[in-house]
Amino acid sequence: MTIQKRHLSEKNFNKIKNAVADILEALGADVSTGDIADTPKRVAEMYDEVFEGMRYTNKEIAELFGRCFEIAKTTDMVCMTDIDTFSYCEHHIALMYNMKVHVAYIPKKKIIGLSKIPRIVDMVSKRLQLQEKLGTDIADVLEMILETKDVMVVIKGEHSCVTTRGIRKPGTVTTTMCLRGAFKKNENLRKEFLLQVK
Numbered sequence: 001m002t003i004q005k006r007h008l009s010e011k012n013f014n015k016i017k018n019a020v021a022d023i024l025e026a027l028g029a030d031v032s033t034g035d036i037a038d039t040p041k042r043v044a045e046m047y048d049e050v051f052e053g054m055r056y057t058n059k060e061i062a063e064l065f066g067r068c069f070e071i072a073k074t075t076d077m078v079c080m081t082d083i084d085t086f087s088y089c090e091h092h093i094a095l096m097y098n099m100k101v102h103v104a105y106i107p108k109k110k111i112i113g114l115s116k117i118p119r120i121v122d123m124v125s126k127r128l129q130l131q132e133k134l135g136t137d138i139a140d141v142l143e144m145i146l147e148t149k150d151v152m153v154v155i156k157g158e159h160s161c162v163t164t165r166g167i168r169k170p171g172t173v174t175t176t177m178c179l180r181g182a183f184k185k186n187e188n189l190r191k192e193f194l195l196q197v198k
């Protein structure tokens with residue numbers, strides 16, 4: 001499987017474009033003229049890009065970025081921390097930003113190429129997401145690739161639907177944790193990883 005330049009079909013692209021024009025009109029904007037006339041098209045193009053991950057299942061993402069190296073069995077933990085990402089919440093289509101993803105796993109018989117972890121994070125972030133779901137998606141993909149349940153994902157992030165609207169609490173950070181296998185059972189292991197997470 002390779003990354004395809006699969007884009008939204010013309011039908012779905014137009015569907016988004018027309019829906020955005022409807023929203024703008026309902027808000028009182030005149031979309032027939034001026035710079036705003038192209039906004040529906042620009043939004044559809046943006047959605048095509050930022051929701052690329054919705055075109056692939058977790059299994060397909062595991063196939064895309066699953067390049068591994070065989071190793072002898074080890075109990076040593078591999079951590080990758082502070083992977084920057086952003087996503088959009090499925091409740092408001094609002095930006096989730098300042099997000100840092102921290103990943104740990106214990107290799108069973110293979111290790112993953114380190115550059116692949118941020119690629120997996122990027123691709124599953126390019127979906128309408130919930131922070132909790134983002135963590136389980138990353139863990140699912142890693143579990144499939146690494147053939148181990150010993151995976152943990154911690155995410156910290158800010159949600160614009162919390163910081164800029166409604167309750168309006170800028171700086172509020174949400175932390176979610178997805179613990180599996182040994183990380184669920186072994187408190188010391190969990191603590192060791194959390195020491196790496198600022």
Ligand SMILES: [Zn+2]
Nearest residue numbers: 089091092161
């Ligand atoms: Zn939201």
